[in-house]
Amino acid sequence: MAQSYDYIIIGAGSAGCVLANRLSEDPETRVLVLEFGGSDKSIFIQMPTALSIPMNGTKHNWRYYTLPEPGLDGRRVHCPRGKVLGGSSSINGMVYMRGHARDFDEWEELGAKGWGYANCLPYFQRAESWKGGGDEWRGDTGPLATNAGNEMENPLYRAFVASGRDAGYVTTEDPNGHLQEGFGPMHMTVKDGRRWSTANAYLKPAMSRPNLTVVTHAMTRRVILEGKRAVGVEYERGGQRHVAHATREVLISSGPIGTPHLLQRSGIGPAQVLRQAGVDVQHDLPGVGENLQDHSEVYIQYACREPITLNGKMGLWSKFLIGAEWILFKRGLSTTNHFESGGFIRSDASLEWPDIQFHFLPAAMRYDGKEPLKEHGFMVLTGPNKPKSRGHVRLRSTDPYEQPDILFNYLDREEDREGFRRCLRLTREIIAQPAFDRYRGEEMAPGKDVQTDDEIDAWVRETMESTYHPCGTCRMGEDGMAVVDSELKVHGIDALRVIDSSVFPSEPNANLNAPTIMLAERASDMVRQRPLLPPSNAAVGSAPGVGQSQRSREPLRKI
Structure with a gap:
């Protein structure tokens, strides 16, 4: 029935x-x-x-x-x-x-x-x-419970936020609050x-x-x-x-x-x-x-000069101890997704609001946990967040x-290809700041030989992944x-x-x-x-000098 x-x-x-x-x-x-x-x-x-x-x-x-x-x-x-x-x-x-x-x-x-x-x-x-x-x-x-994980206990998280500030960007205490734009904690x-x-x-x-x-x-x-x-x-x-x-x-x-x-x-x-x-x-x-449509990203990886990254926790014994601590006490490294700091910036000052997002990870590996560096490393996951390409x-x-036919048409539009070029170049500039001098080793991916637009485009085509x-x-x-x-x-x-x-x-x-x-x-x-909840009149913050900083003085335009 x-x-x-x-x-x-x-x-x-x-x-x-x-x-x-x-x-x-x-x-x-x-x-x-x-x-x-x-x-x-x-x-x-x-x-x-x-x-x-x-x-x-x-x-x-x-x-x-x-x-x-x-x-x-x-x-x-x-x-x-x-x-x-x-x-x-x-x-x-x-x-x-x-x-x-x-x-x-x-x-x-x-x-x-x-x-x-x-x-x-x-x-x-x-x-x-x-x-x-x-x-x-x-x-x-x-x-829905939300928090800031282990509060950026690993010093690399705070170095990433400081490097963004060194590069001339603002910091934000709460990207889900008054001001999204800038470098700060992720929740x-x-x-x-x-x-x-x-x-x-x-x-x-x-x-x-x-x-x-x-x-x-x-x-x-x-x-x-x-x-x-x-x-x-x-x-x-x-x-x-x-x-x-x-x-x-x-x-x-x-x-x-x-x-x-x-x-x-x-x-x-x-x-x-x-x-x-x-x-x-x-x-x-x-x-x-x-x-x-979809967000997509590339992994920009660096060797780390100090043994403080998650790459040192990949052995079976370390994983066992981390898992045991979670089972017994629900605390420690097992309680975080490890994305504890990040950033949102405009790739060009003429934009009204950010179009690039950074996830920082104090490890160098793939998102699926495979192929970690055998040495200590860290990485930035980044991509253009307002893609123009469309699929079906x-x-x-x-x-x-x-399963249905799924086609995102990634990188179909030149704006998206240019977006990845900017992501790589801006990330390199950020990691090059003094806040990372103590930790920054060799660039492992894509490597210093990838410099021209054509070289970047080829690397992105080969390595870009969905952000899901x-x-x-x-x-x-x-x-x-x-x-x-x-x-x-x-x-x-x-x-x-x-x-x-x-x-x-x-x-x-x-x-x-x-x-x-x-x-x-x-x-x-x-x-x-x-009845729907009444609208909020909470103010929306913006970075100082929008339209007059970040390498451009062009009039504001929409993303």
Whole structure:
């Protein structure tokens, strides 16, 4: 027999867990959550320092790969997505960065009415519990615990911040507060030494409610339509097909890859794409799966002259001791993601807000933990944060287990190629400052022989990797390529919303987990038809001399 609920949420990820909690607060509302993945009860998920294991495994990760990327000499790029309770918040790097205020004003300019910074800030605050306490910009009573890790205990973190200051940039005490721009601490979603995913923060506290049903290992095959209204879903579990009806709405929170894939399987998307895959067209919506964008980065690595880096902790005995300390006391190096300092700068003073982000790591290795330097080293991960290149997600068939075609078109635009050139040259200039004289050894990657534009371009094509921030495939707006309106309702279909990072019109200038959670918090009020929180009038800081420093006196222009 078909089951009936008020709301069906597809995906228990960063957004879906938030929705599950907020919608089920009303005891009269029946909520079903369908998640293809399973339990997050793994030491490798819960221990922050072990982040590379779930991110690169197969049990908790969809492990998508792109088509051969033309701009990367045909390389296929790994695109991890969470396949577990908590979704990508259970396998990501736990970096908590909101983005610049102007990122959200840009959303509004692109057609996402009401999603400017003043309207978003109260929901960032409602979501979080910042260890430093609440103020005009930060929240201290929300479910999502955020902190600064081990407070830059390793001296290399502070050297990186000081080197940014030496290079002429500002410093910021809180990049999620008044002033994002500059060099300073980076924050993370960790609580009491554990990864604080949305499963831990939102879903688990709500799972004892009798009106919330969570079904794992459930593959949603399609959204069921009656005419132009979503009335339920068909899903598969344990080899059996099931149908669940939604008396109010179906809410898709399957992420920037899974959401367009599901919509297309349901007959909602570009008609030609659907027909080629053998899907009957229920609703021709050309923007579904288009506008795919992502942050990408390169690793700039240096040898370290002092034995103080994480490269000295790679042996089995050191790892055992670090793990044992976590199991027994939830403290030490196991409780951090190791990205404890970073920076946001404008690559050119004529820009209105930063377009380059730095993650600093007191180790030299790959993001997946492989190929660490055998000697002590440190590295800067950096890339242009406002990419212009766009790609797509397109289904291949009606089979939900067959991965869709994913193409980011990395480096398709000259602006993005020039962005990487600037990232490398500016990073070299920053690391060359006096604050690093004590620590700086030889540049290991890309190496001193990589200098010209052509040499840099070739190195980037060979080594560039995703930062794992895809978004935009079901973007908000009112034009012909928009998929959802400003209330996240799918254009032309009643009782169907998309609530995840696929609706972002453009990439925020930061990691995407924090804005995804904010989006779901605000969307939950829309779904419940509750009054939205009043806009904030908190001031937005900017670096002194914007438009008249950082190597340029050109008039301000938009990124």
